[in-house]
Each structure stands twice: as C-alpha cells, then as structure tokens.
Amino acid sequence: MTVPINTNLAQLFMRAFYWAEEGLQNTLKERGWAQITKAQSQVFISIGEGVTRPSEIAARMSVTRQAIHQTINELVEFGYVSLEPDPSDRRAKIVTYTEKGHEIGQNTVLGLSEIEAQLIARIGVDNVQALREALCQNWGEPYVPVEMQA
Structure with a gap:
C-alpha cells in the first residue's frame, strides 16, 4: 500500500491510538471488566510509567487539575486506585494501584x-x-x- 506523502501524521497517530484503545476495551470487556474512559485509561498509563502526582498527570494529559481529580475519584470509586500521602511532600498526594x-x-x-x-x-x-x-x-x-x- 502506498500512502500519499501529504497524509497527516497526527491524524494517523490518533487513528492508530483509537484502534488500539478500542481493541483494549474489547479485550477487557471480554475478561469481565467494566469499560473505562480514555481519560481513565491515560491515568492508568501515567501511573504505570511512574507519574503518580495528580498535578503531574494533569499536566501530562493537558487537562486541568480539577478534571484529573474527577477522573481519579471515579477510579477510586471503582476500587482501581487509591490516593495516598506523598512520602516526599506531605502536602501532596500520589495515586497508587489497589x-x-x-x-x-x-x-x-x-x-x-x-x-x-x-x-x-x-x-x-x-x-x-x-x-x-x-x-x-x-x-x-x-x-x-x-x-x-x-
């Protein structure tokens, strides 16, 4: 298959991301897990890569801290993550997997x-x-x- 050189790479990246994301949702559903949103999925990925402070996750995802706290609170309600005190900064919290x-x-x-x-x-x-x-x-x-x- 020959792809025209002027094909927008950003659109191709997004199409590939959505293809993989939908496939992942399908495999999780088949295993009995409730569907999670793309934002929740991105929080999971961030935690897995060692980004655990809500403010850093928000910056990484280019969303507000309020939006990320809502997403994290949804994951807390599902029982997937917990918010714990950050051992290196008592004022901050970190997100950890349950x-x-x-x-x-x-x-x-x-x-x-x-x-x-x-x-x-x-x-x-x-x-x-x-x-x-x-x-x-x-x-x-x-x-x-x-x-x-x-």
Missing part, C-alpha cells in the same frame, strides 16, 4: 499483547517492527515555530 487495579493492569498487559499479535497478523511483523523503531527514535523537544522562540 489490588483490583493491579489485576486490571495485568489484564491490560495481556490484552495489549493480543492486540499487537493481531496487528502483526494484519500488517506483518516487519511493518510492526519498523513502526516500533520509528516511534522509539528520539524526536527531541516538541516543535516550536520561529515566531514563538523570540
């Missing part, structure tokens, strides 16, 4: 493995490896137009 959160996390890892296997079956191992290598490159800092650099 036992139930670890269980859904393990199911997520299994689901993502299934999704990757399905992608390999559909587009081939060489294309998946090339995609992985391209995405793992150091892209540097986000682009800033010259006019904004002054």
Whole structure:
C-alpha cells in the first residue's frame, strides 16, 4: 500500500491510538471488566510509567487539575486506585494501584499483547517492527515555530 506523502501524521497517530484503545476495551470487556474512559485509561498509563502526582498527570494529559481529580475519584470509586500521602511532600498526594487495579493492569498487559499479535497478523511483523523503531527514535523537544522562540 502506498500512502500519499501529504497524509497527516497526527491524524494517523490518533487513528492508530483509537484502534488500539478500542481493541483494549474489547479485550477487557471480554475478561469481565467494566469499560473505562480514555481519560481513565491515560491515568492508568501515567501511573504505570511512574507519574503518580495528580498535578503531574494533569499536566501530562493537558487537562486541568480539577478534571484529573474527577477522573481519579471515579477510579477510586471503582476500587482501581487509591490516593495516598506523598512520602516526599506531605502536602501532596500520589495515586497508587489497589489490588483490583493491579489485576486490571495485568489484564491490560495481556490484552495489549493480543492486540499487537493481531496487528502483526494484519500488517506483518516487519511493518510492526519498523513502526516500533520509528516511534522509539528520539524526536527531541516538541516543535516550536520561529515566531514563538523570540
């Protein structure tokens, strides 16, 4: 398949993200887990990558602290995460997985493995490896137009 050079990469990234996200939701549903929102999923990913302060998660997701607290509180109600005092700053809290959160996390890892296997079956191992290598490159800092650099 030849893709026109002017195809918008950002749209392709989003399409791929939504494809993987929907596949993940399907695998979790098949395993008996309630559907979580994309925002809740992003909180899970952040925690898994070691970003545990709500303010840092909000900044990472480009949402307000109020919005992230609402999302975290929903996950607390589901029993997936808890808010604990931050040992390095008593004024702050950190988000941690509960036992139930670890269980859904393990199911997520299994689901993502299934999704990757399905992608390999559909587009081939060489294309998946090339995609992985391209995405793992150091892209540097986000682009800033010259006019904004002054």
